[in-house]
Amino acid sequence: MMSQSASSPLVYANPALRFQVYEAELKAAFKKVLASDRLILGAEVETFEAAFAHHLSVRYCAGVNSGTDALILALEACGLQKGDEVIAPALTAHGTLVAILRAGLTPVIVDVKCPTLCIDPVALESAITPKTKAVLPVHLHGYPAPMAEIQSICEAHNLLLIEDCAQAHGSNIGGKMVGSFGDVAAYSFYPTKNLGCLGDGGAVVTNSHSISEKLKALRWYGIETDEDIRKVGINSRLDELQAAILSELLPHLTDYNKRRADYARQYHEALKSFFEYLPPLVEGAVYHQFALRVPQRDLFKGRMLEKGIQLGHHYSFTMKNLTAFREFCREVPVATKAATELISLPIQPEILDMHFEFVVDSVRECLS
Numbered sequence: 001m002m003s004q005s006a007s008s009p010l011v012y013a014n015p016a017l018r019f020q021v022y023e024a025e026l027k028a029a030f031k032k033v034l035a036s037d038r039l040i041l042g043a044e045v046e047t048f049e050a051a052f053a054h055h056l057s058v059r060y061c062a063g064v065n066s067g068t069d070a071l072i073l074a075l076e077a078c079g080l081q082k083g084d085e086v087i088a089p090a091l092t093a094h095g096t097l098v099a100i101l102r103a104g105l106t107p108v109i110v111d112v113k114c115p116t117l118c119i120d121p122v123a124l125e126s127a128i129t130p131k132t133k134a135v136l137p138v139h140l141h142g143y144p145a146p147m148a149e150i151q152s153i154c155e156a157h158n159l160l161l162i163e164d165c166a167q168a169h170g171s172n173i174g175g176k177m178v179g180s181f182g183d184v185a186a187y188s189f190y191p192t193k194n195l196g197c198l199g200d201g202g203a204v205v206t207n208s209h210s211i212s213e214k215l216k217a218l219r220w221y222g223i224e225t226d227e228d229i230r231k232v233g234i235n236s237r238l239d240e241l242q243a244a245i246l247s248e249l250l251p252h253l254t255d256y257n258k259r260r261a262d263y264a265r266q267y268h269e270a271l272k273s274f275f276e277y278l279p280p281l282v283e284g285a286v287y288h289q290f291a292l293r294v295p296q297r298d299l300f301k302g303r304m305l306e307k308g309i310q311l312g313h314h315y316s317f318t319m320k321n322l323t324a325f326r327e328f329c330r331e332v333p334v335a336t337k338a339a340t341e342l343i344s345l346p347i348q349p350e351i352l353d354m355h356f357e358f359v360v361d362s363v364r365e366c367l368s
């Protein structure tokens with residue numbers, strides 16, 4: 001059994017280990033881009049956009065600079081206006097709420113629901129006002145949000161549906177991919193995501209031709225197909241090198257997600273007698289995180305670190321704890337409680353292939 005020294009702990013996620021596995025693919029990507037004469041919005045971006053759209057069974061994909069930009073541009077391309085309200089969950093990454101405010105919109109932040117901690121459809125529906133124009137669910141930790149309920153609420157109230165898929169590449173409900181349920185969806189390719197590149201990257205996907213045309217203008221200063229600018233955009237493009245890398249990694253995504261799900265099942269086998277609740281095993285989930293709930297979370301985290309395992313937080317705060325977002329937050333008791341207990345174990349296969357027994361033994365010892 002491997003033991004770790006406290007000076008260099010085993011960190012719960014390590015994208016470098018994944019890139020080592022795919023060194024040959026990454027070198028091939030570099031070589032292609034080095035030999036090309038176009039480094040921005042060239043053939044590699046187009047190729048990846050087509051492959052990613054095909055993977056999700058959606059019509060259009062636009063590569064952008066990050067997941068946060070993907071959300072901002074998705075909101076703008078839908079034609080939302082200043083003052084429009086967008087309902088979002090209290091437990092998510094900073095980028096979700098940053099995007100709503102950066103797009104000039106008003107977030108309404110509601111509670112989440114156990115066991116997946118995705119947005120609670122009941123809280124969502126009760127937060128609807130005459131100003132509500134869109135719903136922005138997050139597929140948290142790789143779990144698909146309850147899309148049947150959310151879609152029917154959106155239809156009943158005539159609301160746009162914008163999916164934050166930054167943690168959910170390949171996540172699906174009965175084979176239908178997240179990102180294909182809403183009007184538009186945003187992905188991040190930050191290195192630790194299930195599909196990640198060697199830096200920042202993101203994409204917006206949609207089945208709407210007009211939203212796709214707007215996205216392609218907005219990511220390129222606002223320049224439209226007739227070369228005029230009517231609505232000012234920004235410069236937010238996926239670059240050729242990141243696109244080439246993503247094209248190499250995308251064919252491995254399904255298998256990679258299966259390996260993450262295998263480890264989620266193995267954690268259940270190994271830990272079920274120690275926990276009342278474990279992150280649920282859900283068909284179609286892609287286990288971006290495997291976040292335990294431990295009432296004495298900080299004590300547990302400290303003990304694990306002494307053993308040489310640095311755990312992560314997803315999340316130790318809700319959006320209500322962040323000053324810029326507090327005023328937009330409803331009562332969020334479920335998210336608030338979760339944020340005091342959540343602690344993420346490693347779920348990355350490259351780490352667990354070497355250290356699964358060590359992690360499990362350490363968890364058992366640190367709980368007692």
Ligand SMILES: *Cc1c(COP(=O)(O)O)cnc(C)c1O
Binds near residue numbers: 069094164166189200
């Ligand atoms: C990572 C993430 C983002 C932001 O993506 P970036 O590429 O880091 O800008 C947004 N939402 C969620 C849920 C995320 O996990």
